[in-house]
Amino acid sequence: MSLSVVIVGGLHADARRATVARLLADVPGGVALHHDLSTAPAGTVVRTVRDAGGVLSAGETPLVNDCACCALREDLVPELRRLADDGTTRLAVVELWDSVEPKAMAEVVVAGGLTVTGVLTAVDPALLLPCLGNGDDLADVGLAAAATDQRTVADTFARQLEYAPVLAVVESGEADEEDRELLAQLHPTARRVLVAAGESPASARAYARGTSSELVAAALAGFDVEAAAAAQHPACALLPAEADAHGVSTFVWHRRRPFHPERLYAALEDLTCAAARSRGRFWLADKPDTLLHWDAAGGALCVEPAGPWLASLPDAAWDLVPPVRRAAAALDWHPEHGDRCQHLVFTSPGLDRDGLAEVLESCLLTDAEYAAGRAAWQRLPSAFDTLLEV
Template sequence: MSLTVAVVGGLHGDARKAAVARLLADVPGSVVLHHDLATAAAGTVVRTVRDRTGLLNTGETPLVNDCACCALREDLVPELLRLADDAAVRLAVVELWDSVEPKAMAEVITAGGLTVSSVITAVDPALVLPYLGNGDDLADVGLAAAATDQRTVADTFARQLEYAPVLAVAESPEADDEDRELLAQLHPTARRIPIGHGTPAGPAAPSEAHTCPRSPLARAALAGFDVEAAAAAQHPACALLPVEADDHGVSTLVWHHRRPFHPERLYAALEDLTCAAARSRGRFWLADRPDALLHWDAAGGALCVERAGPWLAALPDAAWELVPPVRRAAAALAWHPEHGDRCNHLVFTSPALDRDGLAHLLDSCLLTDTEYAAGREAWQQLPSAFDTLLEV
C-alpha cells in the first residue's frame, strides 16, 4: 500500500498531541514523524519517529543557515521517502513543531513527489481568542523558527487555523459557546472534528487491520488534499473569506465597496480599524495606487499591509493567460464595468464587535462624491500616505 502523508499542526500543543494520538490509534500502519525545533539553540534539530507502541528511531540534523525550519525542510522529504520504502507503513503523520506553518510544509512534501492526504490544525476553543490577541513576537516566547523570524503568536496562529480544511477540536471544559462560535466564524468552511484528551481507543483487531479507519478524524486524515486549491483559498485576490454572522456574542462584518479609499483618511484610521476586531483580513485599493491589489491582514492588534500583485483589470489581455484559472473565475464573478475586479472586501470577526461603528469608520475613509467625480488622474495626485508602510 503506498504511503500517504497527513500534516498535523497548531500552536495548541496539548490539542495537537491528542489529535496525533487519535490517528496512531485509529489508522493501522501509521507512524508519526516529528522535528523538534526547540533544540535549535544547540545547533541541531531533533527528529523522532514513533508508532502507537513508542519510539522507533531518533536522529539529529544540523541547522541550515542558522535556520531550524530550513533544516526541517531539507530533512523532511528524505525521511518520508525512507518511510515509504517500508511496506508496513500506511500513513505518515507529520506532527509539526508549535510555530511551523502547515502551508509551507504541505508544499515541500508535495514537491518531493509524495501525496498529502490531509492538513489538520488542532485547536483548543478556549485558547482561540487569547492566541489571536497575543501580539508577542515568537522570538520573545521561545517559538521562533529562525534567527530572522519576525512573526507574532497571533498572525502565526491565524494562518495555521485558516489554511487547514480540517480542525481537530479538543474537548475543553473552559470553552463556552462564545469560544466555539468564534472558531466557527473564523473558518466557517472547515470541517470541525471533536477529539478528546483521554486514552485513545485500543489497537485494531487483526480482522480490522485493512478496513476503514474507525474515527472521523482518521477518515479525514486519508480523505485527500489539494495543495494548489489550498494556496488559492489563501490568496487575497480570491480567498474564501468568512461570511456575515452574528451569534453567541460573536459577529462577523463583511464590508464590501467598489469606491477606493482616500489614502490619508484610511491611514489615519488604521489603529482604530486594527483594534476593532480580534481578526480582520481581505483586499482593498487606494485611490493613488489604482493598479495595486493590497492585502489586509490583522491579528493581535497588529496590521500587515502588503502588495499582492496587480488587479486583473490593470493587466493587458495577453497577460491573463498567465493568471491561474481560479483567480480569473473569482474576478469574473464580481466584475465591475468601470473598475473591473478592483474592490474593497474586508472581513472583521470578533466578540463584542461594534458593527455599525466599524462600518461608519470604513465608509468615512472612502473618497467623497466630489473626490470620486474628479477622476483617476486627480486621485493619483493625492498624498501617498502608505509609502512607509509599503516600503516604497
C-alpha cells in the same frame, strides 16, 4: 502499499498531541514524525519517529543556514521516502512543531513526490481568543523558527487555522459557546472533527475499537496543494460571510469606491483593534493598479501588495493568470472598476458593526473627490509608501 502523509499542526500543543495519538491508535502501522525545533539555539533539530506504542527512533539533524525550518525541510522528505520505500507503513503523520506553518510543509512534501492526503490544525477553542489576541513576537516566547523570524503568535496561529481544511477540535473543558462560535465564524468552510482530550495511546486504541474514526476519514480524504494556496491568495480567498451568534459577529464590508490614502492611514489603529481578526483586499485611490492585502490579528496589521488587479492588466496577460483567479474576478466584475473593490471582513466577540462601518465609510473618497477622476486621485498624498516600503 502506498504511503499517505497527513500533516497536523497548530500552536495548541496538547490538542496537537491528542490528535496525533488518536490517528496512530486508529491506523494500524501508522507512524508519527516530529521535529523539535526548541533545540535550534544549540545548533540542532531533534527528529523523533514513533508509533502508537512509543518511540521507534530519534536523531539529530544540524541547522541549515541558521534556520530550523530549513533543517526540517531538508530532513523530512528523505525520512518520508524511507518509510515509503520500506512499504510497511500505511500512514505517516507529520506532527509540526508549534510555530511551523502547514502551508510550507505541505508544499515541501508534495514537491518531494509524496502524497499529502490531509492537513489538520488542532485547536482547543478555549485558547482561540488568547492566541488571536497575542501580539508577542515568536522570538519573545521562544517559538521562533529562525534568527530572522519576525512573526507574531497571533498572525502565525491565524494562518495555521485558516489554511487547514480540517480542524481537529480538542476541548480542554474550559471552552464555552462563544469560543466554539468564534471558531466556526473564523473558518466556516472547515470540516470540524471532535477529538477527545488527553487520550493516551492505550485509551485511544480502546476507544477506536468501538467506533469508526471520523478523524481518519478526514485525514485520508485527499488534499490539493494548489487549491489550498489559491484559497489563501488575497485576490480570490473565500472570506467568511456575515454571521452573528452567541455574542460573536462577522461583519463583511464591500464597496467599489477607492480609499483616500491619508484618511485610511489615520484610521488604521482603530480598525486594527476593532476585531480579534480581520482580513481581505482593498485599493487606494493613488495606487489604482495595486491589489492590497489586509491581514490583522493580535492588534497588529500587515498591509502588503498582492500583485495587480486584473483590470489593470492587458488582455494578453490574462492567459498567464490562474483560472481560479480569473473566475473570482469574473464573479465580482464592475463595468467601471473591474475587479477592484474593498472587501474586508471583521470577526470578533462584541463587535461594533455600526462603529466599524462609520469609520470605513469615512475613509472612502467623497463624492467630490471621486468625481475629480483618476488623474486627481493619483496626486493624493501617498500615505502608505512607508508601510508598503515603496
